[in-house]
Amino acid sequence: MKARSWMGGLALVTLCTASAAVAAVDASRMAGRLNYEEDRTKVGVDVRLGVGGLMGDAGDRTKAGPLVGVAAGAQPWRNLGIEAGVEGQRMAIDDGRIGTGEAMYRYNLGLLAKAGPLIAQEKLRPYVGAGAGVSYLNATSGAESLYRNDFVTEVPIAAGLDYRFSDTVFAGARASYRVLFGEEFANAANALTTGDSNGNLLNITATLGGRF
Incomplete structure (x- = not known):
């Protein structure tokens, strides 16, 4: 049933959200051990909304879809930050x-290192980033004859722009290209053609968050 997909996904997102919060706290503690001053080590949380989809053979079987995410991060150095986040898509x-209405749900946990300078009176930060992550792909029950649940590893590469409205509030936009490894969720569906599920993921998101 589709409810099973949602319930399993919500459980995973809850676990991942807790992991992201712990990662943010650990990042703050690490900065403290390195004798960074509190006002230099900003820790914050942001929410993000966006859209994106799979490419390649995997993209031939799926459509682009909406995503929502939460990330916790820290800025231990002026031009270098780290974040841990979760996404659902x-x-x-x-x-x-x-049948119609079937879908593949993606639940992701990822880490990202970001590098970029503050410009324009220290309000604007363009950045690039790279990291690692893992996603759980969950097919709805009506699609399980041809599509399977699957864990895939990811190497995200991102470029984005953040704008600081104040010392605590910021908003931004990001494009991320995720190189995927181990996709097998559509192997049965592709058995008569390519026989595999190869493809990467391209997402575009808008973010709103705060630092403390």
Whole structure:
């Protein structure tokens, strides 16, 4: 049932959100051990909304879909920051062999290091980033004859822009390209063609957050 997909996903997101919060606290403690002053080590949380989808063979079977995420981060150095985040995403399955309304849900936990300077009176920060992550792909029950649940590893590469409205509030936009490894969720669906589920992921998000 589709409810099972949502319940399993919510459980995973809850666990991952806790992990992200712990990562932010650890980042703050690490900065303290390195004798960084409190006003230099900003720790914060942001929420993000966006859209994106799979590419390659995997993208032939799915459509771009919406995503929501939460990230906790710290800025232990002036031009270098770190973050841990979770994302949930729904990508509709485009396959005439199964019923309408079926989808692949993606639940992600990731880490990212970001580098970029503060410019424009220290309000604007363009940045690039790279990191690592893992996603759980969960097919709705009506698609399980051809699509399977799957864990995949990710190497995200990101570019973005943050704007600081004040010392505590910021907003931004980001594009991330995620290189995926170990995708097997659509191997059965592709058995008569490519036989695999190769493809990477491109997402674009807007963020709003605060630091303390």
